[in-house]
Amino acid sequence: MIASARAFWRWLTSMRTALLLLFLLAVAAIPGSLLPQRNLNPERVNQYLRDHPDLGPWLDRLWGFSVYSSPWFSAIYLLLFTSLVGCLLPRLAQHVRALRAVPPDAPKRLDRLPQHASGLAADGAPAAVAEAVAATLRKRRWRVAVREHADGVTVAAEKGYLKETGNLLFHFSLLALLVGVAAGSWYGWEGNRIVVAGPDHGFCSSIPQFDESALGARVGAEDLPPFCLQLDGFDVEYLDSGQPVSFAAHATYTEGLSGAPRQATFSVNDPLRLDGANVYLFGHGYAVIVRYTDRYGVSQTTVAPFLVDDDFLTSHGLAAFPDANIDPTGKAPRSDRAQTAFSCVYLPTVPSDVTLARSAHPAEKNPALMCSAYQGDIGLDTGRAQSVYELDRRQIDSGQLSQVGPETKLAPGESWTLPDGSTMTFLGTRKWAALSVRYDPGQQTVLAGSVVMLAGLLISLTGRRRRAWARVVPDEDGRSLISLGGLPRTEQPSFAVEFSQLVSVIEENHGRTVRPAADVDDPGVRPGNAGVRG
Structure with missing residues (x-):
C-alpha cells in the first residue's frame, strides 16, 4: 500500500504528468465555451434544454452547463495544482542547495x-x-x-544559475496563475447593465437590476457591495470619418447604505473604482424616446435603448406599450389584441442615398427613426422569455400580432397617426452606456504572475550554465x-x-x-x- 502510494506520488509530481494535466484542463474547458453556462446566462440554458429534450438532460447531469464548477473540472484543476507543488518544491530545494554549494x-x-x-x-x-x-x-x-x-x-x-532560477520563476508563476484564477472563480463576480442617461434610469447593486450577472462559487447575492449609480451624461468625440476619438461617461454614485452622492467621470481605459468593485465602460448607443397616445387619448412615454448594428451606430429596437388602448372608464372590455408596439431602426445621420438603411455618421447630424407599427397580442403572457429589443416572431407568424399601416420615417418632434386614430410621437433620444461592474480578487495575482512568468521565461531562454x-x-x-x-x-x-x-x-x-x-x-x-x- 505504501509502495503504491509512493509510486502514485512520483507519477503525479513528474513534469510529464503536469503537462498532461495542463492539456486535460484546456480540453475540459472546451465544453464551457461551446455550451451556455448557467451562471452566465440561465435563459440560454433553459432554451437549450427546450430545443434539445433528449441531449440536454444528459449534458445537465454531466455538469455540461456548469463546467467550471463541476467535480471533474475541479478534480483536474486540483490535481494540476498538486502536481505543480509536488514537482516544484523539490526542485526549489535542490536549486537552493546548488546555489550554496561551491563549484566542483x-x-x-x-x-x-x-x-x-x-x-x-x-x-x-x-x-x-x-x-x-x-x-x-x-x-x-x-x-x-x-x-x-x-x-x-x-x-x-x-x-549561469539564473537559467534554473528563471525556469523555477516560470513554473511558480504558473502556480500563481492557478491560484489567481481560482480566487477569481470562487470569490469574484460580474454584472452588466445598459444605463440610459437621466435620473430615472439609475440602478443599484442588486442582482435583479443587472441585465446579466455571474457570481463566483463562494459568492451570494448578499455579498455584493452596496452602491447605486446613475448616468448623468455621455460625451463622445468623432472625426469627420466617423472614427471615435474619446469617450467620457459622467455619473453620480453613492456607496454604502447612507453614503453621500459623489460625481465621477470615467472612460474605456479609466474605470470607476468603487469599494469592492470596478465599473468599466465597454459600449454606448442611443435610447429612443417615444410617446404613444392611444385611441382613448391616454398618453404613455417610454425610453427604449436601441442595440447598435454597426460602427456608425445604426440601431434597432422596440418601443412596446402592452397597456395601451384600455378604456379608462371601464365600459369597454379589455382586450390583449389591442396592445401596440413599434419595431424601429434609428439612424443618427440619414445618408444622402435614402435607399441605404444605415447611418452615414455616428453623431446625430440628421437623425431619423424608421418604424413599423404592430397591434395585437405582444405575447407577454405566454410565459416564454422574450427580447426587449425585438418582437416575438412566433406571435407574428401565428397572426396574433399584425402590422398596421406602412413603415414610416420620423424626424425628432414629428408624429404618426395610426389607422385607429392613435398617434406616436418621436420626441428625441438620450444616450446610453453599457457598463460592466466587476470584482476579481485574483486579478492582481494573475497580473503579477503573468509579468513574472514572462520575465522567468526570458531568463530561462537566455541563461547558459x-x-x-x-x-x-x-x-x-x-x-x-x-x-x-x-x-x-x-x-x-x-x-x-x-x-x-x-x-x-x-x-x-x-x-x-x-x-x-x-x-x-x-x-x-x-x-x-x-x-x-x-
Whole structure:
C-alpha cells in the first residue's frame, strides 16, 4: 500500500504528468465555451434544454452547463495544482542547495575538456597567481572557489544559475496563475447593465437590476457591495470619418447604505473604482424616446435603448406599450389584441442615398427613426422569455400580432397617426452606456504572475550554465604555469567565443611569457600563440 502510494506520488509530481494535466484542463474547458453556462446566462440554458429534450438532460447531469464548477473540472484543476507543488518544491530545494554549494574542483586532465588552453606563465607564487585569476573571474560575475593541492592551486568557477532560477520563476508563476484564477472563480463576480442617461434610469447593486450577472462559487447575492449609480451624461468625440476619438461617461454614485452622492467621470481605459468593485465602460448607443397616445387619448412615454448594428451606430429596437388602448372608464372590455408596439431602426445621420438603411455618421447630424407599427397580442403572457429589443416572431407568424399601416420615417418632434386614430410621437433620444461592474480578487495575482512568468521565461531562454577551471603549478624557473579548461552545461555554440575571450583576459592580466614549444606538454601550443587551443 505504501509502495503504491509512493509510486502514485512520483507519477503525479513528474513534469510529464503536469503537462498532461495542463492539456486535460484546456480540453475540459472546451465544453464551457461551446455550451451556455448557467451562471452566465440561465435563459440560454433553459432554451437549450427546450430545443434539445433528449441531449440536454444528459449534458445537465454531466455538469455540461456548469463546467467550471463541476467535480471533474475541479478534480483536474486540483490535481494540476498538486502536481505543480509536488514537482516544484523539490526542485526549489535542490536549486537552493546548488546555489550554496561551491563549484566542483578541476578535473585531472583539463586538455580533455571541450575548451582548453595551456602554456601561460606568470610571475609569482602559485597561490598569489591563483588568487589573481580568481579575482579576474569574480569581476566577470563567476562564482569562484580556490583550492590548494600538493602539486599546485586550482581555481573552479561556475556561472549561469539564473537559467534554473528563471525556469523555477516560470513554473511558480504558473502556480500563481492557478491560484489567481481560482480566487477569481470562487470569490469574484460580474454584472452588466445598459444605463440610459437621466435620473430615472439609475440602478443599484442588486442582482435583479443587472441585465446579466455571474457570481463566483463562494459568492451570494448578499455579498455584493452596496452602491447605486446613475448616468448623468455621455460625451463622445468623432472625426469627420466617423472614427471615435474619446469617450467620457459622467455619473453620480453613492456607496454604502447612507453614503453621500459623489460625481465621477470615467472612460474605456479609466474605470470607476468603487469599494469592492470596478465599473468599466465597454459600449454606448442611443435610447429612443417615444410617446404613444392611444385611441382613448391616454398618453404613455417610454425610453427604449436601441442595440447598435454597426460602427456608425445604426440601431434597432422596440418601443412596446402592452397597456395601451384600455378604456379608462371601464365600459369597454379589455382586450390583449389591442396592445401596440413599434419595431424601429434609428439612424443618427440619414445618408444622402435614402435607399441605404444605415447611418452615414455616428453623431446625430440628421437623425431619423424608421418604424413599423404592430397591434395585437405582444405575447407577454405566454410565459416564454422574450427580447426587449425585438418582437416575438412566433406571435407574428401565428397572426396574433399584425402590422398596421406602412413603415414610416420620423424626424425628432414629428408624429404618426395610426389607422385607429392613435398617434406616436418621436420626441428625441438620450444616450446610453453599457457598463460592466466587476470584482476579481485574483486579478492582481494573475497580473503579477503573468509579468513574472514572462520575465522567468526570458531568463530561462537566455541563461547558459557553464563552468571553467584554472590550474596553477610552479615552474622550474620560479614562475607559475597556468592551464585553463571550460565546459558548457548546456548546448551553446557561443561558449567557445566566451572561453577564448576569458583566456585573452587572463593572458593580458597575468600571463607574461609563453613556454617554448619543446617544453610544452600540449603539442597544439606554438611559440607566440599565447597557448590557446580548443
